[in-house]
Amino acid sequence: MNFHETFFILLAAIIMIFSVLVVTTDKILRAATYLLFVLLATAGLYYWLQYEFMAAVQVALYAGGIVVLIVFSVLLTHQIHHKLVSITLTRKLLAFGIAGLGALVSIVTIVNYDFNTAPAEAMKVDVRQIGLHLVNTGHNGFALPFEVVSILLLAALIGAITIAKKEESNSDNI
Amino acid sequence: MQSELLVLFFVLGLILSGGAIVFSYFIMPHSFNATKVEAYECGIPSKNNSWSQFNVGYYLFALIYLVFDVEIVFIFPWGEVLKEVGKPALVEILIFFFVLALGLAYAWKKKALKWE
């Protein structure tokens, strides 16, 4: 077993173990921390696939952005020091059954799927190509999606402000 | 070689912090004192749990930050090809920034950028 395979197995193990821990832990901030590990290991997988830009985006946006957001939103909730309510056995069994069913479906699909053999040389996607696609207005270009993204971000910003900011008029009452 | 090196630096950080903590654990004094394990609060016994509800402002800034962070992820590849593509890229970023400037202006107008 060479370095390449060991690295993959290590990352896969981290993702699996911590994904389970995210949903089983009874402390809410620990769940966020375990989620951080899962996201970082996913970034590691991208890196392992030599998709470095995606890995860096994963770290910057998910680990550095969304987890910070989650931590801040956890601090907004009441009684975060209380442990989460423990789940009843029937619910546990039900969840386990559904998860097992999902896993079964996935495994059957993967086993039966006719995968194409990958070309010998891995395709190298560098940032330059992403950039060229983003500004390409012709065939296969992503110039329009690039602009639409800005409108999407605008909508997200307005939504965020609307949710988190109370209106001026009722600020006196509260 | 590059991927090994990245892992190497991760391990280096781990060795540095872990090694020093383990080393320190063996040479440090181990004395128990009930007041030593209290949270610091100017000398008086600490009251209540400090994990309490916090100002929504932090959350709001994190949300606005996330929007701009996504924007930066999109304009980094753009920045890399600006020189070779030239004017079309310039036009695109003008539209992109105009829409984002609208967002910033909206946030400004709604006093979301003001700390309370």
Add this chain to the structure above:
Amino acid sequence: MYDFSQLTQAIHLFLVQHLNSSSVAIVELVLVGLLFLTMYAILGLTLVYMERKVCAFIQNRLGPNRVGPLGLLQTVADLIKLLFKELLMVKKADKFLFNLAPFIVVIASMMTIGALPFAKGFQAIDLNIGLFYIISITSLGVLGILLAGWSSNSKYSLLGALRSGAQIISYELSVSLSLLSIIMFTGSMQLSVIVESQANGWWIFKGHIPVFISFLIFLIASTAETNRGPFDIAEAESELTAGFHTEYSGIKFAFFFLAEYMNMFLSAALAATVFLGGWMPFHVSGFEGLNQVMDFIPPIVWFFGKTFTLIYVIMLFKWTFPRLRVDQLLTLEWKYLLPINLVNTIVIAFVVVMGWYF
């Protein structure tokens, strides 16, 4: 001349002759590891010593002058003292997260130091997304701070961590946007390419006014991102005791301290690399005599010279400016730096497309 890759090639060839391929890789990794661990420790100790001396100089004191010549061994003595201190933990703290936080901070700073080009051929990780890699890894540091503050279960820690979190994420935008200006000029994020592109003049001269503006913004924003004064509301001694690391003692506290200094080194080194040419000597095209004299100074001296000059400037900020309030801090970023930066980005895009630079 002064090419480190010749040295590394020589070592590589020597190892290849005597060992088989897998052990060559392992020996090389160990060598790189030892080199960077030593450098990390020495840099950390030097920076702490330098901070004390600069602070003393500004406050008209002598600073450390008892341990060793000129007090040079003072920080070593402090480190040994901290190793002997008991590692305390608050009774009500979240033990796992409390122990995890220093690791995140140290690992994040370690992984970024490896990507810096110290001299020609002296750069461990040279990814083609270099700058973006550094930006993304530094954004992890904030999580270490948030977890440290939260897990301590102390009011000071939590307040400090929250302030620090809001501050770091806000200023990260300005840091990224100001670095983008140089990416537009060079058309690459690879740090070695960025340094090579400055062979005929540093970007701060070639890109004139707009690059100078983004250099200033980078300097301000990265000072704020490393939680240093005058932006140190997160650990303001006079109001929050020590902020997010109030409850940490001994070597764990030392790690937060060390990581803060290494982050300061990182931002100064990044500013030196991106705006001031990194290890590239000062060249003026047309003056061959001057260029050859400048080439005579080794690149590593250029790199550390520029970096430590910038560190000195950042230290001057801390000891001469009064601390900002949290609302002033956020106003500065969101209402001044960010809009200026966005406009500046457009201006630079124009400059690049029109070719209005040297």
